[in-house]
Amino acid sequence: MYCTDSTTIGKQKADDRPIRILHAIGGMVRGGIETWLMHILRHIDRDRFHMDFLVHRTDPCAYDDEIRSFGSRIIPCPLDRWRPWGYTANLNRILREYGPYDVVHSHVHHFSGYILRLAKQAGVPLCIAHSHNDTSAQEAKAGLYRQLYRRLTQSWISRYANVGLGCSNCAAADLFGSKWESDRRWQILYYGIDLTPFREAIDKEAIRRELGIPSDAFVIGHVGRFVAQKNHEFLIQIAAEVAKREPKMHLLLLGEGELRSQIQRQVEQMGLSDRVTFAGSRPDIPRLMRGAIDVFLLPSLFEGLPVVGIEAQAAGLPFILSDTITPEVEIFKPLVRWLSLSQPASAWAEIVLNHRDAGDAIAQSEALKVVETSLFNIEVSVKQLEGIFQEALV
Numbered sequence: 001m002y003c004t005d006s007t008t009i010g011k012q013k014a015d016d017r018p019i020r021i022l023h024a025i026g027g028m029v030r031g032g033i034e035t036w037l038m039h040i041l042r043h044i045d046r047d048r049f050h051m052d053f054l055v056h057r058t059d060p061c062a063y064d065d066e067i068r069s070f071g072s073r074i075i076p077c078p079l080d081r082w083r084p085w086g087y088t089a090n091l092n093r094i095l096r097e098y099g100p101y102d103v104v105h106s107h108v109h110h111f112s113g114y115i116l117r118l119a120k121q122a123g124v125p126l127c128i129a130h131s132h133n134d135t136s137a138q139e140a141k142a143g144l145y146r147q148l149y150r151r152l153t154q155s156w157i158s159r160y161a162n163v164g165l166g167c168s169n170c171a172a173a174d175l176f177g178s179k180w181e182s183d184r185r186w187q188i189l190y191y192g193i194d195l196t197p198f199r200e201a202i203d204k205e206a207i208r209r210e211l212g213i214p215s216d217a218f219v220i221g222h223v224g225r226f227v228a229q230k231n232h233e234f235l236i237q238i239a240a241e242v243a244k245r246e247p248k249m250h251l252l253l254l255g256e257g258e259l260r261s262q263i264q265r266q267v268e269q270m271g272l273s274d275r276v277t278f279a280g281s282r283p284d285i286p287r288l289m290r291g292a293i294d295v296f297l298l299p300s301l302f303e304g305l306p307v308v309g310i311e312a313q314a315a316g317l318p319f320i321l322s323d324t325i326t327p328e329v330e331i332f333k334p335l336v337r338w339l340s341l342s343q344p345a346s347a348w349a350e351i352v353l354n355h356r357d358a359g360d361a362i363a364q365s366e367a368l369k370v371v372e373t374s375l376f377n378i379e380v381s382v383k384q385l386e387g388i389f390q391e392a393l394v
Helices: 006-011 032-043 064-069 084-097 109-121 144-160 169-176 204-211 232-245 260-269 285-292 307-314 345-355 364-372 378-393
Strands: 019-025 049-055 074-076 103-106 126-131 163-166 186-188 218-223 249-254 276-280 295-298 319-322 336-339
Touching: 019 032, 019 109, 019 378, 032 049, 032 064, 032 307, 032 378, 064 074, 084 109, 103 109, 109 126, 109 144, 109 169, 126 169, 144 169, 163 169, 169 186, 204 285, 218 232, 218 285, 232 249, 232 260, 232 345, 249 285, 260 276, 285 307, 295 307, 295 345, 307 319, 307 364, 319 345, 336 345
Parallel strands: 019 049, 019 103, 049 074, 103 126, 126 163, 163 186, 218 249, 218 295, 249 276, 295 319, 319 336
Antiparallel strands: none
8 A cells, every 4th residue: 555645654654663764875975865865863962763775786885883872773675677577576675674664765766666665565655765866967868778667666656656856956857857846746945054064173284285286286176976978088288278377286085986097097197296196085074174275176067955065155166067966056146157068168267267366255163053053064964854753744
């Protein structure tokens, strides 16, 4: 029996035990979605809400140990697109053995439709589809098989999701359709982040020494996985153009990913090896933003709403980004500059150099205060998410 209204759902949650939530995610690596989920786990009332994580990989990930320290579980459910029946059996087994769950909250975009279909058939009362990206431009170029897959999974989301969340308007439209606002199930939930690290004292010279970056360098920073979406190839071209105009230019790249070796080769071929630092995946992004970076650069091909953009503004950094990214990421206007990806790397370099003094003109505490009073504070996100769970289940 399918449950689609909150009255029916509420009757199924009659005891006083914590609301039990299973988050479906690729893996708890240091990415934007995963970092936001960790902010939620750290700040949610864990006496009232218990969170487990269904992951699509078996290798250890960055956040696994911390998740377990909170009493939550990492539950592998490997995904093999050529053997979907194996995934079906595994997920059904997990829901039986680790459940019962009150909520399945899926973060894997279109594939959420299949997960929520299985969850609802297994009797999970509340099924949530969460859209974290806007892939519409890429999907428009997809072949017939991909288009059929997208239509099928979106139809399952429409049928089986009690609630749909989008990290931005464009992300919501991408997964729930252009008329998503007319359906009361769909709503926006902005990423809230923990702002405590942005208030802590730092030693800038020590941080740069730690990274091997000269204390007087002009540092362009970027945080993101080495995947096509983040547009690292163009970012390197921009850095090369800045280096022609600013001898002290240095580029700090934070993150890991499948294209890292390719980007390292590009850096070598362009003669920038001594001007670029690949620092890998780090747990102290706020500290590095405040201590090592002068300008933050994000020329992504597409985004849902980048968490790093919120962090950059909280750090008081001049923030230059592509106009393909949702305007909702702009919190503190004096720090933000938008530019089209149709513009050449030389034009981006000029903006980088012209905008680098914006951070000096504005106290970081001023920018942080604006973020603190915005919808991107973790306290706002947690309160809204707790309300979504409780409204449907209590």
